[in-house]
Amino acid sequence: MYNFTFHVPTRIYFGKGQIKHLPEIAASGSKTLLVYGGGSIKRAGIYDQALELLKGAGVEVFELPGVEPNPKIETVRKGAELCKKEQINSVLAIGGGSTIDCAKVVAAAAMYDGDAWDLVINSKLIKAALPIYSILTISATGSEMDDTAVISDLGKNEKWATAAPCMKPTMSILDPVYTFTVPKKQTAAGTADMMSHTFENYFSMEVADVQKRLAEGLLKVMIKNGPIALQDPENYDARASLMWASSHAINGLVGNGCSPTWPIHMIEHELSAFYDITHGEGLAILTPVWMEHILNETTAPYFAAYGRNVWDIREEDDLEAAKLAIAKTRSFLFDTMGLPADLRAVGITDETHFEIMAEKASPSGKKAFYPLTKEDIVEILKKAL
Ligand code: NZQ
Ligand code: ZN
Numbered sequence: 001m002y003n004f005t006f007h008v009p010t011r012i013y014f015g016k017g018q019i020k021h022l023p024e025i026a027a028s029g030s031k032t033l034l035v036y037g038g039g040s041i042k043r044a045g046i047y048d049q050a051l052e053l054l055k056g057a058g059v060e061v062f063e064l065p066g067v068e069p070n071p072k073i074e075t076v077r078k079g080a081e082l083c084k085k086e087q088i089n090s091v092l093a094i095g096g097g098s099t100i101d102c103a104k105v106v107a108a109a110a111m112y113d114g115d116a117w118d119l120v121i122n123s124k125l126i127k128a129a130l131p132i133y134s135i136l137t138i139s140a141t142g143s144e145m146d147d148t149a150v151i152s153d154l155g156k157n158e159k160w161a162t163a164a165p166c167m168k169p170t171m172s173i174l175d176p177v178y179t180f181t182v183p184k185k186q187t188a189a190g191t192a193d194m195m196s197h198t199f200e201n202y203f204s205m206e207v208a209d210v211q212k213r214l215a216e217g218l219l220k221v222m223i224k225n226g227p228i229a230l231q232d233p234e235n236y237d238a239r240a241s242l243m244w245a246s247s248h249a250i251n252g253l254v255g256n257g258c259s260p261t262w263p264i265h266m267i268e269h270e271l272s273a274f275y276d277i278t279h280g281e282g283l284a285i286l287t288p289v290w291m292e293h294i295l296n297e298t299t300a301p302y303f304a305a306y307g308r309n310v311w312d313i314r315e316e317d318d319l320e321a322a323k324l325a326i327a328k329t330r331s332f333l334f335d336t337m338g339l340p341a342d343l344r345a346v347g348i349t350d351e352t353h354f355e356i357m358a359e360k361a362s363p364s365g366k367k368a369f370y371p372l373t374k375e376d377i378v379e380i381l382k383k384a385l
Contacts, residue, residue, distance in 0.1 A: 001208045004256035010145050011171040014244065016236075018173050019049055019135065023057035028131040028170070029089025033079060035064045035103040037095045041137060044181050046094060050135065054092075062086055064106065067095065070272050070279070071102040073153045076116045079106035083130065090170075093134045096186075097141025097193075097279075100134045101149035104167040107132045119162060120151045126164035134172040138182050139242040140190030140280060142197060142250030144172035152273060157353075159273035161265075174247070176239035184230055188337040189280025191226035194246035195219060196283040200262045201255035203302055203369045208257050215254040216309045221245045223310070227336050261368040263361075264290055267377055270357035277346045284339040285346070288330040289384045294370040295322055302369070343385045354381045 013021045025032055032054065041047045054061050064079040082088065083106060091110075093103035107129040109116035119126050136144045143149070147168045152159040182190070202215040221241050228238035248254065267290075268282040295303060300318040307313035307325025315321040334341040343349075358377035372380075 001206055001257040002259065004252075006252050006256050007165070008145060008168065008251050010169045012145065012174060012247075013171070014174045015240075016175060016177055018175050019046075019053065021171070021173060022050060022053045022133075022135070023059075024171060025054065025090055025092060025133050026057040026059050028133075030058060031060045031062065031086060031088045032090045032092045032133075033062045033064055033083055033088045033103075033106065035067060035079060035091060035093045035095075035099055035106065037065075037067045037069070037099050040181065041094045044137070044178065046135065046137065046178060050092075050094060062088055064102075067099045067102045069096075069098050070152050070154075070159065070276055071098045071150075073117050073120065073151055076102055076105045076109060076151060079103070080109035080116050083107075083110035088130070090131045090133060093132070094137065096136070096138035097143040097150075100136070100141070100143040100169070101151065103134070104129070104132055104143070104149040105151055105162070108164065108167060117153065120149075120160050121162070123162040123164055126162065126166065129164070129166040131170045132167065134169045135178070136172060136174050136243070137178045138186060138190055139179055139239070139246040140186075140193040142194070142247050144169060144174065145247040145251040148250075150269065152276075154273070154276060157273045159269045161269070174243050176236055176243050179239045179243060180234045182233070184233075184338070185278070186280075187229050187233070188226070188339050189278050189284070190246070191222055191229075191242065191280070191337060192284035192287075192333060192339055193280035194242070194249045195222050196264055196280075196287060197246075197249035198222070198254060199287065200264060201249070201258060201260045202306070203299075204258040204260050205367070205369060206258045211254045211257055212305075213309075214248075216306070218245045218249055218254065219306075219310045223332060230337065259367045263368070263370075263372050266361040267357070267380065270353075270361045271343075271348065274353045274357065275346070275348050277348070281340050281346055284333045284337075285342060285384050286380065287333065288326055289380050291326045291329065293376065293380050293383065294372075295319075295326070299370055343381070348385070351382060351385065354378050357381065
């Protein structure tokens, strides 16, 4: 296990009615930028609730509506300009990962003199950010409790993750009731995303018992509760379990001390950059293909452990157990959760951009679980078609 620092300063208010803590935002000043997406928070009544509480706390509210799924740099720029012009002193995201990610880079760009895109492609330039608050409405990305934001410039077919400690939210409100209205497609995609975060951290060569056993526990929770939420969207306990599991899949708890290189995410971000697809669906399509592609004598024991500890597979031979585990994963994602099973199902029908995608998604040189070459990535994409 490598040395690490674990520091999550985000104050979490978890559970029904925790929005009552929203007035704490006033501690960061009297002007906030409310960032939200395409309107789900208005339909669910969260917008009205939040405005009333903010008004009661004497906070003046400015708005950045219309954040896109796969948030665009143009929207970030708009938010940063508003913050500078109005001397806003905090940013409040109400929504999913896209909204929170957009709010994070807005908060950093508000304190940066150049163009916001600089901060997306070079995280070292992020030196400070306005305090970030979030009210989460969909369980998936873990953005509510991590330091990362993913922003796209679709004009250039670019989608990159950036990260900085100052982009960890100051406070996040996690009320599972707010996720009751998440549609089936997004519930399934969110479950695939949180599973993928866990896989990306879990499949590493390091001996790290705490992280690995925690990861297996999180995967079991997701596998149990994803289908319940799909069938019974207002099942509080299932929604609550997914919400808390997704935060821990990516907040450092199961990744620190290991050397995850996030290959599936690197490839998926290229799919989204070129085709603007739903992140979790892209991950679901790629995951079993990646597992099959890299299965060999070295990786088999890791997949076998996953199969035995998560899926209760009793097969003693590692290679056979690994194959069974991959088959279980495939069947869970595509049969149980109803996620699209190949790239054609999300509208990607040819190999046109595979070479350039593979070029961009190629590994960063860190110690990988299985280092993928450009040729490997092209192969994976072809198998996913
Ligand atoms: O825009 P609105 O109207 O709010 O609708 C959203 C959107 O259409 C809807 N939705 C959210 N909460 C809802 C709801 N609909 C009904 N009821 C609710 N309670 O769901 C749709 C998807 O929302 P989005 O925020 O895009 O989903 P998600 O949370 O999956 O975020 C995906 C983005 O996060 C990035 C992805 O790349 C993608 O851009 N990621 C961020 C990460 C991070 N910050 O650490 C890591 C991830 O790996 C990921 O890359
Ligand atoms: Zn993800």
